[in-house]
Amino acid sequence: MAFLRRTPYEKLRYPWASDVVSVPDVQSMANDIDQAIVTTQKFSSDFSKFGSVVAKRNAAQSLTKATLTTISFDSITLNNGSDSPLANGNWWAAGSPTRLTAPVACVVLVSAFGGVNLGSALGTAGCVEVAVGLNGSTAWQQGNKHSPISTVTGQVWTSAVSLWPLNAGDFLELKMFWTGTPAGPFNTDTVVPPQLSLSMVALKSVS
Amino acid sequence: MSGSTTNKGYPYPLLTDFADVQDAYRLASAIDADLLADQNPFRAFEGRPSFVVRQTSNGSGFLSGTDLMNFSAVDWDNTGGAKVGANSFIQPNSQPPSWWMFGATVLTVPISGTPVVGDLVEGRIQVITTDQVSNLSTTKYSVQRNDESNTSGEWLNVFTMAAIYRGHIAAQLVLNGSTQKAISAGSTFWGFYLGPVT
Numbered sequence: 234m235a236f237l238r239r240t241p242y243e244k245l246r247y248p249w250a251s252d253v254v255s256v257p258d259v260q261s262m263a264n265d266i267d268q269a270i271v272t273t274q275k276f277s278s279d280f281s282k283f284g285s286v287v288a289k290r291n292a293a294q295s296l297t298k299a300t301l302t303t304i305s306f307d308s309i310t311l312n313n314g315s316d317s318p319l320a321n322g323n324w325w326a327a328g329s330p331t332r333l334t335a336p337v338a339c340v341v342l343v344s345a346f347g348g349v350n351l352g353s354a355l356g357t358a359g360c361v362e363v364a365v366g367l368n369g370s371t372a373w374q375q376g377n378k379h380s381p382i383s384t385v386t387g388q389v390w391t392s393a394v395s396l397w398p399l400n401a402g403d404f405l406e407l408k409m410f411w412t413g414t415p416a417g418p419f420n421t422d423t424v425v426p427p428q429l430s431l432s433m434v435a436l437k438s439v440s
Numbered sequence: 441m442s443g444s445t446t447n448k449g450y451p452y453p454l455l456t457d458f459a460d461v462q463d464a465y466r467l468a469s470a471i472d473a474d475l476l477a478d479q480n481p482f483r484a485f486e487g488r489p490s491f492v493v494r495q496t497s498n499g500s501g502f503l504s505g506t507d508l509m510n511f512s513a514v515d516w517d518n519t520g521g522a523k524v525g526a527n528s529f530i531q532p533n534s535q536p537p538s539w540w541m542f543g544a545t546v547l548t549v550p551i552s553g554t555p556v557v558g559d560l561v562e563g564r565i566q567v568i569t570t571d572q573v574s575n576l577s578t579t580k581y582s583v584q585r586n587d588e589s590n591t592s593g594e595w596l597n598v599f600t601m602a603a604i605y606r607g608h609i610a611a612q613l614v615l616n617g618s619t620q621k622a623i624s625a626g627s628t629f630w631g632f633y634l635g636p637v638t
Contacts, residue, residue: 398516
């Protein structure tokens with residue numbers, strides 16, 4: 234067998250210099266080309282199959298006044314991480330019902346949505362808020378907060394869109410908050426329930 | 441080496457050519473470059489450009505006007521356009537006109553006085569882009585208005601899609617009120633590439 238070099242990108246072996254091309258040389262080169270084409274085929278098959286998940290809280294969950302409350306999901310309508318070759322693992326598990334956990338390092342686009350069923354009006358200084366937090370911390374959250382009309386009762390919703398860079402094992406949670414004149418507590422809305430949904434939009438690292 | 445394959449044009453020797461060990465090198469190099477070119481669009485899709493930045497300390501208080509979010513921390517950036525200390529994302533000049541999505545959570549913090557319910561509070565994304573032909577710049581805004589509720593700061597979630605070329609994109613807080621507020625630590629600004637404008 235000749236002294237073999239490799240090409241710069243796909244590392245295909247080839248004979249070099251004054252060597253005479255031998256059968257094993259050709260075999261090595263053919264095997265490397267074969268493997269490189271398999272890699273290319275996998276790229277073309279998998280590239281758009283990012284993982285995604287939709288988690289809801291269908292049953293009413295009590296929200297204490299002026300307390301940021303983490304929503305515990307009881308309905309997962311989409312959890313296709315294990316079907317995604319780019320995620321290769323589920324985002325939600327029953328053992329950690331508040332969390333959507335990243336199986337791989339990735340960037341995710343997140344939609345957060347939550348409603349509060351106001352038993353009485355919030356009054357002048359009141360608000361409803363939805364937030365997405367990283368790894369159980371309140372140090373970094375993205376969301377939206379608005380002040381409903383002071384006399385409004387019943388269902389009030391708010392929503393937010395955010396982008397998060399995640400490492401494998403990082404988790405996101407949906408949180409809700411309200412405050413105002415009433416003592417509460419109030420429940421989350423059950424007609425259009427709180428929902429956290431996300432889709433991977435990129436991998437942090439592509440080999 | 442005077443032959444080439446029908447579809448990809450990979451070089452190979454003919455029977456009339458002098459057998460040369462470098463024929464194998466040329467063939468391997470051609471296949472190598474071709475496969476890399478085939479794989480690159482998939483790599484680009486899986487690793488699409490994006491950034492996420494934050495302001496990590498409260499800004500200066502003001503009553504009325506506009507302030508820009510500061511990029512005190514770059515939590516993620518593979519675009520090259522989000523720099524620590526900057527106030528706007530700068531689209532790399534090498535990028536052709538392209539579609540992006542941008543978003544922000546602009547938080548406010550009271551600086552002095554008791555906030556007055558109903559004072560104007562807006563979160564805004566400013567998009568400045570350049571016309572590729574005329575070289576003229578245009579500025580557009582996307583806005584979320586959540587007026588003061590006097591509940592320990594406001595949260596304004598604003599997002600937009602835009603076609604940009606040599607773009608400068610910023611997140612802003614707009615106030616018109618009677619007590620001082622500022623952009624709060626924890627405010628976040630992000631963006632990601634959606635695709636080329638063709």
